[in-house]
Amino acid sequence: MSAMASLRGAAAIVGVADDASPTGELDLTGRALETAMIEQALTDAGLTIADVDGLCHVNSSMAMAEYLGIHPRFTDSTSTGGSSYEIHVEHAAAAINAGLADVILSVYAATPRSDRKRGGWGGPGRGRPMMMMGPNPAAEWEMPYGIRMPMGPYALSATRHMHEFGTTSEQLAQIAVSTRDWATMNPKARFQTPMTIDDVLDSPMQTTPLHLFDCCLVTDGAGAFVMTSAERAKDLAKAPVYVLGAGTCHDHQMISQMPDLTTTAGAISGPNAFAMAGVKPSDVDLLMGYDSFTITALLHLEDLGFCAKGEGGPFVEDGKTGPGGSLPMNTNGGGLSYTHPGMYGMFLIVEAVKQLRGECGARQVSGAEVAVAHGSGGVLSCMSTIVLGTEGTLS
Amino acid sequence: MTTTGPPPGRMEPPATSTSEPFWEATKEHRLVLQWCTECDKAVFFPRDNCPLCLGSALEWRPASGRGVVASVTVETSSPNPAIAGGDPYAVALVDLDEGVRMMSNVVGCPPGDVAVGLAVQVTWAPLSDGRNLPQFEPRG
Numbered sequence: 001m002s003a004m005a006s007l008r009g010a011a012a013i014v015g016v017a018d019d020a021s022p023t024g025e026l027d028l029t030g031r032a033l034e035t036a037m038i039e040q041a042l043t044d045a046g047l048t049i050a051d052v053d054g055l056c057h058v059n060s061s062m063a064m065a066e067y068l069g070i071h072p073r074f075t076d077s078t079s080t081g082g083s084s085y086e087i088h089v090e091h092a093a094a095a096i097n098a099g100l101a102d103v104i105l106s107v108y109a110a111t112p113r114s115d116r117k118r119g120g121w122g123g124p125g126r127g128r129p130m131m132m133m134g135p136n137p138a139a140e141w142e143m144p145y146g147i148r149m150p151m152g153p154y155a156l157s158a159t160r161h162m163h164e165f166g167t168t169s170e171q172l173a174q175i176a177v178s179t180r181d182w183a184t185m186n187p188k189a190r191f192q193t194p195m196t197i198d199d200v201l202d203s204p205m206q207t208t209p210l211h212l213f214d215c216c217l218v219t220d221g222a223g224a225f226v227m228t229s230a231e232r233a234k235d236l237a238k239a240p241v242y243v244l245g246a247g248t249c250h251d252h253q254m255i256s257q258m259p260d261l262t263t264t265a266g267a268i269s270g271p272n273a274f275a276m277a278g279v280k281p282s283d284v285d286l287l288m289g290y291d292s293f294t295i296t297a298l299l300h301l302e303d304l305g306f307c308a309k310g311e312g313g314p315f316v317e318d319g320k321t322g323p324g325g326s327l328p329m330n331t332n333g334g335g336l337s338y339t340h341p342g343m344y345g346m347f348l349i350v351e352a353v354k355q356l357r358g359e360c361g362a363r364q365v366s367g368a369e370v371a372v373a374h375g376s377g378g379v380l381s382c383m384s385t386i387v388l389g390t391e392g393t394l395s
Numbered sequence: 396m397t398t399t400g401p402p403p404g405r406m407e408p409p410a411t412s413t414s415e416p417f418w419e420a421t422k423e424h425r426l427v428l429q430w431c432t433e434c435d436k437a438v439f440f441p442r443d444n445c446p447l448c449l450g451s452a453l454e455w456r457p458a459s460g461r462g463v464v465a466s467v468t469v470e471t472s473s474p475n476p477a478i479a480g481g482d483p484y485a486v487a488l489v490d491l492d493e494g495v496r497m498m499s500n501v502v503g504c505p506p507g508d509v510a511v512g513l514a515v516q517v518t519w520a521p522l523s524d525g526r527n528l529p530q531f532e533p534r535g
Binding site: 120137139140141143144145146147148152155157159163167204205206207208209210212219254255257260353 | 405406408409410411414451455465466467468469470471472474475477478485486489497498499500501507510511512522528
């Protein structure tokens with residue numbers, strides 16, 4: 001870790017933007033939506049597209065750069081589903097630290113909800129050959145059994161967690177309830193009405209043990225972030241949010257190959273990121289933990305060390321991840337209640353940055369200095385953890 | 396046994412040159428697994444290299460067809476009609492006695508009765524081309 005530790009404080013996120021709406025739909029789509037996010041994030045930073053010399057994009061940074069008319073000298077098309085954007089932060093910080101680029105941009109847009117109406121492609125994972133280059137063993141060894149994607153694999157993890165640790169549906173539901181309580185304070189959230197544990201348990205069972213409200217939304221959404229060196233960040237428009245630590249690990253693609261159904265690769269990425277940052281879970285003011293499903297968020301709490309393995313259920317029971325609780329989690333309303341266009345990791349970063357700048361209005365976490373954005377991609381497959389901090393955390 | 400063929404709509408597994416011996420054996424209702432002769436470990440899913448040593452000393456051996464359910468989910472909301480005629484069905488991860496895990500359906504009992512730890516044995520569902528899909532049922 002000694003060489004990697006030099007990433008601490010080397011780069012900062014200096015501009016962010018995201019968009020979603022209570023209808024679940026956005027007016028713009030495709031490149032127009034991506035470009036709107038890019039312009040907003042650059043304006044937020046006090047930069048222009050002419051400053052950008054590095055680009056990250058999950059599909060093709062070549063095609064995106066061509067559209068934008070830029071010639072980046074750093075390019076990254078890492079595509080690991082929901083953790084892609086945490087990895088973009090990690091790679092961008094390393095590239096900036098190594099002098100490969102000065103200003104790196106990452107952008108995401110997907111409109112699966114309005115695409116349904118238009119009859120176009122329905123976003124990642126809906127008939128689009130995402131990550132389908134080369135062999136596809138899932139078609140041979142999993143799909144013939146009728147497993148529902150993507151929720152089936154998460155349900156298999158949840159069943160096993162319940163078996164091993166006695167985790168209950170009520171405890172999982174509490175995560176959705178606490179997250180909804182945050183969403184009541186986000187005017188852009190898809191769902192803003194409080195709900196109860198019974199509301200979750202009474203919602204239609206999807207694939208046991210997951211109910212409808214244990215599952216994330218399908219909505220349009222988009223976002224972008226801009227990063228630069230710590231030095232350059234000081235002269236820009238907003239207070240820099242520094243990358244203190246980063247870690248990534250993936251340990252399977254198919255759920256049938258997951259080494260342990262109740263422990264994710266976050267048990268590697270999280271401690272590595274925390275070690276680089278020099279923080280421990282008790283130092284974290286805000287956890288943005290990818291909530292594709294309630295079980296996903298519960299596993300993050302355990303694997304990142306906020307509680308012991310198996311104790312996630314009792315840990316969340318008192319609502320401590322909700323407003324006023326000791327561990328604010330997913331303050332934008334999460335994938336469960338704010339937005340989930342497919343690769344939600346972008347929104348974890350945007351919310352963490354806004355919280356650390358104190359820009360979150362009614363849902364602002366008072367005095368937030370250290371935030372964690374923890375992305376989860378595939379089917380609990382690829383975990384990437386980013387520790388972010390205010391200027392005060394650098395010393 | 397008469398071959399009635401599968402109900403329409405089940406996604407049939409594409410066989411690869413690597414997995415061909417697996418699927419050929421299913422035509423005779425035999426479950427076979429790859430073993431790495433260097434590591435003396437069973438390998439699943441089938442591949443050209445052992446995931447432990449990356450060697451290619453893999454051979455096919457008969458499997459017991461016995462295992463234990465490691466986890467299960469019952470598809471209730473939108474069950475694929477090709478699996479159980481539109482009724483809910485159990486998708487499980489089965490730990491075979493040989494030490495590998497595979498996804499499958501557990502049939503032969505109500506899907507809600509399938510639980511972690513259930514002892515199961517292989518049974519077969521016909522595919523359209525003479526191959527059979529390995530499924531599992533409770534072991535008596």
